Amino acid sequence: MSASLSATARRLSAVTAVAAACVGAAALPASAAEHHQSGRGDRARLVISDVQYDAPGRDDCSNRSLNREWVEITNTSRRAVDLDGYTLSDEDGHTYTFGDLWLGGRDTVRVHTGVGRDTDTDVYQDRRNYIWDNDEDTATLYNDRGRYVDDESWGRYHRHGEGHGHQRDGGWYGHRGDHRR
Ligand SMILES: [Ca+2]
Ligand SMILES: [Ca+2]
Secondary structure, eight states: HHHHHHHHHHSSSSSOOOOOOOOOOOOOOEEEOOOOOOOOTTTTTTTEEEEEEEOOOOOOOOOHHTTTTTEEEEEEESSSSTTTOOEEEEEEEEEEEEOOOOOOOOOOEESSOOOOOSSSEEEEOOOOOSOOOSSSSEEEETTTSSSEEEEEGGGGGGOOOOSOOOOSSGGTTTGGGGGGG
C-alpha cells in the first residue's frame, strides 16, 4: 500500500516526460503472469492481468522491441467499462492516460510502450524508451478520478507472495516457486 501511495504522490507531482536512458540489458523474455484473475473482491472489475516487462530478445530500443513490452488490462466483469481518463503508471511516475476506449466485458486491452495506432485491443504509449524496468517495477492502474484500481509488481519488491516465480535475468533465473520446495 505504501508503494502505491508513494507512486500516487509521485504521479501527482509534476511528471516530466524525460525518458530514462535506454539501456539494453536483458536477454530473456519475461511475463509476470497475473494470479488474481478474478480480482480482489467483488468490486474489482479491471485488473492488470499480465505484464511483459522485458521485451523478448535484445532490448535495442527499436519500435518493434518497445511494442513487445506491454501491460494487459482485463475487464473481469460482464459490463463494458469506459477507460477514458484511466491512467497506468510505473514506479517513477511515467504515466499513460487512456483515451476514449470502451473495454467490453471479459475483454483485454494490451498497452504497448512504443508507437502505434490504437485499436480496440491494442493501444500505444508512443514512447521512444522502455518504461517497465526489467529488474523490478510496479504497474499501477488508476481510474478517471485518480483512484487506485489495481497494481502488479515484479522483481525484488513484488508483493504477491511466492508460487508464481517470474523468469528473471541473471541469478534470478530459475528462482521459481516450484523449485523452492
Ligand atoms: Ca529483452
Ligand atoms: Ca519504470
